[in-house]
Amino acid sequence: MSSTSGSMAGTGGSGSVGQRVGRLTAWLILGLILFISIFPFYWALRTGLSFNRELLRGDQSILPPDLTWLNFKRVLGLASVEEVRLATDRENSGSFDYLLALRNSVIIATVITAGQVFFSAMAAYAFSRLRFKGRDQLFFLYLTGLMVPPIFALIPNLILMKNLGWLNSFQGIVAPFFLMTPFAVFFLRQFFLGINRSLEEAAIIDGASHFTLFRRVILPIAAPQMVTLAVLTYVTAWNEFLWPLVVAPQDENVQPLTVALNSFTTQTPGTQPDWSGLMAGTLLAALPVLAIFIAFGRRLVDSIQFSGIK
Amino acid sequence: MTAVSPDTSTATPRTSKGSKQLQNLTGGWPVAFWFLLPSMIGFGLFFLFPTIRGLYLSLTDWNLIANRGEFIGLENYRKLVDDQRFYDSMWRTLKYVVINIGSQTVLAILIASMMDRLTRSSVIRGALLLPWLMPNVVVGLLWLWMLDGSVGVVTEFLQWLGFSDDLAFFTSTTNVIPTIAAINTWKFMGYTALLMFAGLQTIPSTVYEAAAMDGATEFQMFRKITLPLMRPVLALVLVITIIGSFQVFDTVLVTTGGFGNQPGGPVNASKVIYLYIYQNAIDFNDLGYAAALSVVLVLVLMVVTFFQLRLLRAGESDLA
Known part of the structure; x- marks a missing residue:
């Protein structure tokens, strides 16, 4: 207007x-x-497509000084020893196993998203559709969870994972986000409250159970909002850094991309950083988020306008 | 809390079996229990229990390797009161928050009001949102490269504009905090702008139309209409972003800890409170003290939020 x-x-x-x-x-x-x-983002792409020796000479041309795919091949583990030497002028660049870390990130983000969205939807159903003693108090208690800074729960959670023997494991990385987050419950409850109840009332009178109702009526109607929440959850899980860093400090086989990328820099010596390899790896780590963004960007923009928080 | 809300009573045909149906309709604990079970386990194990346990841990000298600790009363808090490094890290964090929130909020208001007056394009809104979606680690590395002291493109550009040749960002004790604050301003300004943009759309367009009729310029409209009317949104956004800003960690670790450097450097110039807590817990294996530090951080955040809400009179709008 x-x-x-x-x-x-x-x-x-x-x-x-x-x-x-x-x-x-x-x-x-x-x-x-x-x-x-x-x-x-463009500059990272341009850097990833250049040779290190050109970069270290201080070439700032807008296009890559000497276009090469070698750095991306290198990060993906597809380059031969000679090619690595050609690209970095050394035998062994502090490379990281991109595909392994990518697999780990996909597993972690997918499991967290599936669990969190579904279980939070169940809770949101109870808070928006059922009446039981202490409902509003319990919901308020959940909301106070939004106020607790992550680091406050991080230390006790780390001890809990140690007690469970879940350090350096997928279970340990996934557990705190798998069953709910206060935000997810709050987000879905707001939508569920807005769904017209007359359809459900008719179904209840016909003898449908609440679980059938949840599955057959609420979930299909709220599908767009569930997808929005799933995208937000997926990106958040994908980007999580501090928790996997403390709970899985040692095992590359479970570490997500964010942690692997950080180790890549801490392992690289400071004298001649492998910028082209680092930027190729950084872009590859951002690629899945970019893909999600292209597929769901509009939905994300609209959800921010709608919910107003996150 | 009566059993029936107005819309239910009008939509349900009354029959003799009405009360039975109502009970089916509203469930009660026997039904709710199963719906809530997973989330209650999750909330209990990873939110409620850690909060209580965190308070207890702050009264112990917990050691993660042995995974045990003795109750030592208020010893950690006594140590904290005399800990200069705690005050230093809080002070650095505060500087970071002021620079980050100051620049981010001004830019976000600017972007939001420009978008509100100029365009509804979702492509533009999407492009502004892109940095926010990226992992902090990715953002940190992008800027670490572009602000590199010898060959970074932004460094060279600024030198071309006339800044001094020994321009340093992450290696300068005075510049490192403003640099990290600026990076996160870059990351969050578009997202913050979209939050404010949502609030701006509640301002009726007739107000602008009337002002334009009277010959008001864009700048006058911004100052006299937009700013006063967006205060409630601004208050909410500030509460969220300030709490988030106090928790800066990923960017600091990635931009200062790479290439064999000490995270929080140079010489502790970027050791913010989250990093100090992290180091006490992970590097020094003193989880009790780290827990005490996080208790104090939570208290600080609560006080900050309280005063903010008072100062900004969050609930009230001038649009009445």
């Missing part, structure tokens, strides 16, 4: 010179901000 009024004010005959200059300036600033938001 206000966009039409805005364009009327700006381009219509009644707009003053001041209004037009204002709009032009605003567009320029917005364009600059967009450029700053996007440029680092």
Whole structure:
């Protein structure tokens, strides 16, 4: 609505010179901000497609000084020893097993998303559809979980994982996020509350159980919101760094990409950082998030407008 | 809490078996229990129990390797009161929060109000959101490279603009905190702007139309209409972003701990409170003290939030 009024004010005959200059300036600033938001990703791509020796010489050309796929091959473990030497001028670059870390990230994020969204939906159903003693108090208690900074629970959770023998394991990385997060319950409850109840009432009178109702009525109707939550959960799980770092510090076989990428830099000596390899790895680690973004970007933008928190 | 809400009573046809049906309809604990069981286990094990246990741990000298600890009363808190490194790390964190939140909020308001007046394009909104979706580790590494002291593209660009030749970001004790704050401003400004954009859309377009009729410029409209009317949204957004900003960790570890450097460097200049807690727990194996530090952090956050809500009069809007 206000966009039409805005364009009327700006381009219509009644707009003053001041209004037009204002709009032009605003567009320029917005364009600059967009450029700053996007440029680092382009620069990482350009770096990943270059040879280190050109980069260390200080070449800042917009296109890669000497285009090569070697760094991406290297990070994916597809390059031969000679190719690695060609790309890095050393025998052994502090490489990391991208495919292994990718597999781990996929397992972790998928399991967390499936569990968290489904179990939180069950809780949201109870809070939005059932009546039982202490319901509002319990919901409020869940919400207070939003206030606790992650580090406060991190130390006791670490001890719990040690007691369970789950350090350096998938169970340990996944467990705290698998059954619920207060945000997921809150997010879905808000949507469930808005679903018209008359359909369910008819089903109940026909003798349907609440579980049937949940599965056959609520879940299908709320499917778009469940997908939105799943995307948010997946990205959050994918990006999680501190928890896997403390709970799985030693085992590469379970470490996600974020932790593996960090070890990649801590293992690289400081004298001549392997920037091209690092940027190729960084981009590859961002790739799945980019894919999700391209597929669900619009939905994410709308969800932020709707829920207003996260 | 009566058993029936208004919409239910109008939608349900009354019959003689009404009360039985109502009970089916609303479940009660026997039904709710099964729906809530997984989430109650999750909440109990990973939110409620750790909160209580964290308070207890702060009264012990817990050691993770032995996985045991003695009750030592308030010893950790006594140590904390005299711990200069705790105050230093809080002070650094505070500096970080002020720079990060200050720049991020100003930019986000600017972006949001520009979008509100200029475009509804979801491509633009999506592009602004992209940095927010990226893992902190990725963001940290991107900027570590672009701000590299010798060959970073941004460093060279700034030198081309006339900044001094020995421009340093992550290797300078004075610049490291502002640099990390700026990086996270880059990451979060688009997302914060979208939160505010959502709030802006509650402002009726007629207000702007009337102002435009009267010949108001964009800047005048921004100052006299947009800013005052978005205060409730601003308050909510600030509460969320400030709490998040106090918890900066990933970016610090990635940008200062790589290539054989000490995380939190140079010479502790970027050792923020989260990193100090992490090091006490993981590197020094003193989980009791780390727990005491996190208890104090939670208290600080609660006080900050309380005053913020008071100051910003969060609930009230001028749009009445």
